[in-house]
Amino acid sequence: MKWIGVALIAASLLLPPFFAGDFYINLASQILIAAIFALSLNLLVGFGGMTSLGHASYLGVAAYVCALLTSRYGFGHGAAAIISIAGTTAMAALFGVVALRATGLGFLMITLALSQVLWGLAYRMSNVTNGDNGVAGLTRPMPFGIPLDSATSFYWFALIVATFAFLMMMIFVLSSFGSSLQGVRDQPRRMAALGFNPWMIRWITFIYAGFWAGVSGLLYVYYNKFIHPTSLSITSSAEALLGVIAGGSGTLGGPVVGAALVLLLKNYASAYIERWNMLLGLVFLFIVLVMPTGIVPGFGRLLTGIRGEPR
């Protein structure tokens, strides 16, 4: 049963480039990028109990840094990628120190405030960021001399990065550190009494999540060849958070499913309905009412129910 599932997922990831059109392949690439982003947010929200409404900061900053370095300052793609990821991770370390002074709602508000500051800067510092016009005319890198300009080649590139990211985050969650993190989420006081340092565990997770959000930001800017302040906006953070919650926070598959759902709705519904945000809202309302823990745990429960296994 488990292997059938794995085979189905592998097939759905590996086959599209061979028969699907460019539109669908590009959509799949976008889903992969959004999935990395949602997975990294899920480390905070689902496994760490730290609900952040400012995660787009890391995606946006990594994207902006890479865009500016390559287009304005003449950096090569390799150097730009390393600097932007390292910078984003360092920023996460700094923001973590500020945001982790609080937990719960306080934490959420601080992350939101910090990301709004960055969003404002991207808009207002137009001499650097080009403001509302965004940074256009970017190029994609050529890893090992392979051009990524076609939809198919970019899809393969995104798939490799996304698979690696997924595995790395899976290892992180299943490790003993991952258990420490989930313990701190559930019973912080007890964990401290047992000898765990809750603050340090949260901070390390915050940095790690920032790192992977930075990676997704890099892919994001490669894909779009354009970057605009909206990618730093609260909408961008909130969409990822919705995806995580709808797919199932605290599960590994949930954020992937959630990210796919958000992007599919965005792309399809917006073609037919002008107010597609309303439809998105209705769909999430439905999910929250029917499967309060998210799609992945919800279907999991449905399957065990059908097979008549004890829960």
Add this chain to the structure above:
Amino acid sequence: MTPQTPDYALQIVNLNKAFGGLSVTQNVSLAMRPGERRLIIGPNGAGKTTLFNQISGDMRPSSGQVKLFGTDVTYLAPYQRAHFGLSRTYQIITLFSGDTLEHNITLGLLGLRPARWQMWRPLSSYGSFATEARRTLDAVGLLHLAAHPVSDIAYGEKRRVELAMALAQKPRVLLLDEPLAGLSNTERSTVKSLIAAIPRQTTVIMIEHDMDTALDLAETVTLLNYGRVIVDGDRDAVIADPRTREVYLGV
């Protein structure tokens, strides 16, 4: 660790804690020898749990000192005190209800080991943790439930998991906050014998209302009222003291 054995496992010096105008701990000084069994009694609101919270570091005292084996730990965080060999249980059951009993105990083991920072190896690959966790569960008679989530087991069994989680850490000082609360008579005697079996390397300090059971376990007793130490000393002397009768026994 220290070259000479310190005289006291736990020492509390002139401890004070006030919430605004309300003094919940007033000039409390106590000293427990290594291996001692101490019972802390007092009516509701006497400041017993508040005292525990200050010993464990969950609450910072307004003034005074807490010393573990001669080291001043007053300004150390709870997790740092755990590494000094301090362990505690809670009056209100504080377990990881979605996880199995084995995982709960494993977290207790993990807390004091460097492996808690390990980000590569799956927790499930640590055979030694599983073995030790199961041995601890066996010691409290819950091995048959090892694979069940805590949410599935009965209240009395949860009390024993609370105890097992602390015992797994092999603490040098163990704080038990009402370990018998809400238990039936049979469960009481089970937990009582578990506490009696704690090795002498561990200093045990216990808050308990059930005097019939708890007095048997204690060597020394401290009576608190309104945040003050009223009587403190050997068990029999404290029981015989007229102030104890007045405050606690209500005679």
